[in-house]
Amino acid sequence: MTDARPPGADEATFIAAVRSGDTARFALVTERHRRELQVHCYRMLANYEDARDMTQETFLRAWHKRESFKGHASLRTWLYRIATNVCLDFLDKRNDRTPLLSEPSDAGSKVLYLQPYPDRMLPEDPQESVVARETIELAFIVAVQHLPPRQRAVFIMRDVLGWPAPKAADALELTVASVTSALQRARVTMRERLPDRRLDWRSPATHELSNDERGVVKSYVDAHERNDLDGLISLLRDDLRFAMLPESGTTTATAKEAVDGWLSGGLFQRGHDDWRGITTTVNRMPAVALYLRTPDDPEYRLFAIAVLHVVDGKIAELTGFDAAGKPWLGLPATL
Numbered sequence: 001m002t003d004a005r006p007p008g009a010d011e012a013t014f015i016a017a018v019r020s021g022d023t024a025r026f027a028l029v030t031e032r033h034r035r036e037l038q039v040h041c042y043r044m045l046a047n048y049e050d051a052r053d054m055t056q057e058t059f060l061r062a063w064h065k066r067e068s069f070k071g072h073a074s075l076r077t078w079l080y081r082i083a084t085n086v087c088l089d090f091l092d093k094r095n096d097r098t099p100l101l102s103e104p105s106d107a108g109s110k111v112l113y114l115q116p117y118p119d120r121m122l123p124e125d126p127q128e129s130v131v132a133r134e135t136i137e138l139a140f141i142v143a144v145q146h147l148p149p150r151q152r153a154v155f156i157m158r159d160v161l162g163w164p165a166p167k168a169a170d171a172l173e174l175t176v177a178s179v180t181s182a183l184q185r186a187r188v189t190m191r192e193r194l195p196d197r198r199l200d201w202r203s204p205a206t207h208e209l210s211n212d213e214r215g216v217v218k219s220y221v222d223a224h225e226r227n228d229l230d231g232l233i234s235l236l237r238d239d240l241r242f243a244m245l246p247e248s249g250t251t252t253a254t255a256k257e258a259v260d261g262w263l264s265g266g267l268f269q270r271g272h273d274d275w276r277g278i279t280t281t282v283n284r285m286p287a288v289a290l291y292l293r294t295p296d297d298p299e300y301r302l303f304a305i306a307v308l309h310v311v312d313g314k315i316a317e318l319t320g321f322d323a324a325g326k327p328w329l330g331l332p333a334t335l
């Protein structure tokens with residue numbers, strides 16, 4: 001399947017770079033697509049660091065395959081095709097070593113490689129790059145990981161990027177019939193994993209946080225910094241869905257049960273912990289980078305990242321990521 005249009009400026013510049021062997025011009029024209037390709041790789045892999053690496057591998061593979069680009073399809077389509085296959089090759093190797101999903105348990109499967117995605121690395125224009133809020137939220141990313149890799153690729157190409165079946169089939173070297181069948185199976189899985197979410201993700205959603213979200217995030221930081229456990233409990237819904245990754249799967253608990261669990265696990269020492277919080281956004285969701293200072297340490301050190309899903313002024317889902325000792329998302333290691 002090819003795009004029925006003449007080459008545009010990007011394609012003409014790219015072809016000129018290929019013919020001249022001009023690596024600087026090649027880098028300039030492909031770099032424009034880095035952020036959207038990185039988001040695409042993240043949807044495939046659920047891991048920010050792996051997505052960065054596979055995007056770079058996409059550009060390396062594109063350079064080596066540069067002579068195969070004739071301008072019949074858009075440069076963007078050609079790069080997406082390469083990126084998808086780079087990710088599929090990576091998944092073949094990664095899943096040979098360790099399963100992406102843990103064995104099912106009472107708490108449900110967990111995604112062992114899941115990392116949050118910093119909003120500052122999202123494409124600047126969500127309308128053009130088709131980055132809808134629902135397709136970068138953690139719940140969506142986790143649900144997609146339950147699809148087998150090629151079914152995952154079909155689903156993302158067809159239902160997220162909006163590619164027609166022949167175009168997706170050409171990119172994955174599959175028949176149109178097999179793409180259609182894979183998409184039908186993928187949609188069934190996604191409906192099971194996201195029963196309360198709409199399944200049309202091609203309309204970009206707003207990026208701005210609501211007043212409710214801003215207020216809850218501020219109160220969440222304040223409760224930590226004051227060691228106000230009752231205040232923290234008041235922010236949580238009684239059917240809170242909570243996960244602390246990579247250690248645990250998602251559990252449902254009352255607000256008090258959740259905080260009592262954090263206390264028994266040593267996460268809070270009532271009245272003695274010294275916390276600071278930095279508000280940020282990841283996966284187009286409000287988040288807090290939590291820093292902890294122990295009595296014998298003059299500095300606050302990055303401890304965890306809490307990603308919050310706020311519904312009607314309460315935290316309905318809280319996904320925590322252990323960030324201790326890690327250079328996460330460009331955040332400062334100490335305060």
